[in-house]
Amino acid sequence: MIKKRVCWALGALLIAVLVLIVMPQFMNKHYCDSVPPKEVRDIAALEAAIKVYYINHQTYPHTLSDLIGSKVSIINSIPLDSWGNEYKYNNPAKVSNKRFEVISLGADNKIGGEGDNRDIFLIN
Structure with missing residues (x-):
């Protein structure tokens, strides 16, 4: 048994x-x-740039523009998603769990949706 x-x-x-x-x-x-390959690459690049910014400044950037507007630019420009929209960024000060978010709102540039309109995001 x-x-x-x-x-x-x-x-x-x-x-x-x-x-x-x-x-x-x-x-x-x-x-x-x-997920479209461009979004995968862009979000990974933005994630890396945000982490480098954090290492250099001991704080997260307030906006994605801070990545190119500091004394030493971390990236050359902020990419647009496949639909020509800006990526959204929520820094930890705006998010209660102390993590940052990088989001593409999809083709319709609105929260939610399906297919090409779905949101693509990274929560780190």
Whole structure:
């Protein structure tokens, strides 16, 4: 009886480990395939620039313009998303959980939506 329980527990553990290995890869692939590559690159670049700004100033920038307006510009210009809209930035002072957000509001430039109108964001 104990042997059956041990075998069942090991089988369940093996299945759980396989699910934990496979699911994140599937989810990341699905998410990355659904997000336009330009937004992935732009948001990653803005995230890196915000972190460099934080390292240099011990505070997050108030706006994305601070990344190019400081004595030493971290990036040359603030990119626009695929639809020609500015990325939105919420610094930790505006967000209660002390994390910054970089957001593309999609083609319609409005909160929410589906398809090309969906929001693409990074919460760090």
